Amino acid sequence: MDDFLLSLAKVIRRAILQVKPPIGSARPVAKDLFQALKKARPVIEKRFGPPVLCRYSGCPDSPKSTYSKGEHVFKVLEYLWDFSLSRHAIPQAIENSDAIHMGPGKFELLLVAESELGSKDEICRDLLKLLEAHTSIRCLVYKQPRRARDRRAFEARMIRVLHNHAYFLQCPGIWLFVGLMWADQTIECDLYTLNEKLDGLAALLTAK
Helix, strand or coil: CCHHHHHHHHHHHHHHCCCCCCCCCCCCCHHHHHHHHHCCHHHHHHHHCCCEEEEECCCCCCCHHHCECCCCCCCCCCECECEEEEECCHHHHCCCCCECCCCCCCCEEEEEEEEECCCHHHHHHHHHHHCCCCEEEEEEEEECCCCHHHHHHHHHHHHHHHHHCCCCCCCCCEEEEEEEEEECCEEEEEEEEECCCCCCEEEEECCC
C-alpha cells in the first residue's frame, strides 16, 4: 500500500472521528467535516511541496499573510467543488490587486473533495462531478449504508458511475472514499481507495 495514501487516510480519519456527532436525525455539520479535511494539508504539502492553501465556503483566510497584502482578508467562497487544497490561491491566479504576487509555479488543484450525506442519487452525482476536476487526488465524503449487503451494492454502483465517465480510465488518479455512519451521538468513518484493477474499492482504514 502506498505510504502517502495511508498517511493521508490516517490523518483524515483521525480528524473526522473528532467531529462533534449529530443529535437525533441531524447530519454531521459540513463545515466541521471540511475542518477535518483541512488537517490533511501538511501531508499534501510534504508530498507536493509548498505553498498549499485550503478553500471551502467560509474558510478563514489564515494566516493573513499567506496571500493577502497587508491586513486585507479575502471572503472565501466555494469554488466549483465543496473543498480543495491547491498550490497558490485563486486571488493570486486571477491577479487580484489585494493578493501578493504568485511567485514561481502555477495555480493547480492538488486535492478536491465533495461531501454528500444525502441520497444515493445525490452521492453519485457528486462522484461524477469529481471526475471533472483536474487534480491529483479526489475525495468523496459520503453516507455509507450500514448493512453489508447494501454497502456492497452501493460500492458496485459507484464503480459503475466512474466507468460511465469517458475520461475515467485515461487518468484515474488517486481516490479516497470516506464512508460515514452516525447514530446515537456517535460517528463512524471507514476509508477506501480504488483497487489496482479499478473495478472495486480496497479498504484503507475501517472500524472492523
